[in-house]
Amino acid sequence: MAAPGAGDPLDAKSGKGPLAQRIDPTREKLTPAQLQFMRQVQLAQWQKMLPQRRTRNIVTGLGIGALVLAIYGYTFYSVSQERFLDELEDEAKAARARAQERASGH
Numbered sequence: 537m538a539a540p541g542a543g544d545p546l547d548a549k550s551g552k553g554p555l556a557q558r559i560d561p562t563r564e565k566l567t568p569a570q571l572q573f574m575r576q577v578q579l580a581q582w583q584k585m586l587p588q589r590r591t592r593n594i595v596t597g598l599g600i601g602a603l604v605l606a607i608y609g610y611t612f613y614s615v616s617q618e619r620f621l622d623e624l625e626d627e628a629k630a631a632r633a634r635a636q637e638r639a640s641g642h
Contacts, residue, residue: 561574
């Protein structure tokens with residue numbers, strides 16, 4: 537009888553297939569064919585996840601861009617609403633004019 541997980545299609549108790557073993561290619565001696573197969577599997581997994589990752593990256597980029605534009609727009613809006621500097625400048629002009637009137641009036 538074969539060892540559990542050594543090619544059994546399904547585990548009778550859980551109904552799940554066997555899990556792949558993690559190996560360290562630097563410690564274990566693998567043939568070039570095994571290394572090539574590992575690369576092919578990694579490439580297939582990467583290509584399978586690429587559309588999901590690309591969509592997620594696009595959505596994240598658009599979200600960050602929208603946030604930056606909102607902050608930029610709000611900054612311009614709030615600066616254009618600031619009238620207190622104009623009011624201070626008008627008050628300073630009026631104070632100078634009063635000071636000149638007093639100086640010329642005496």
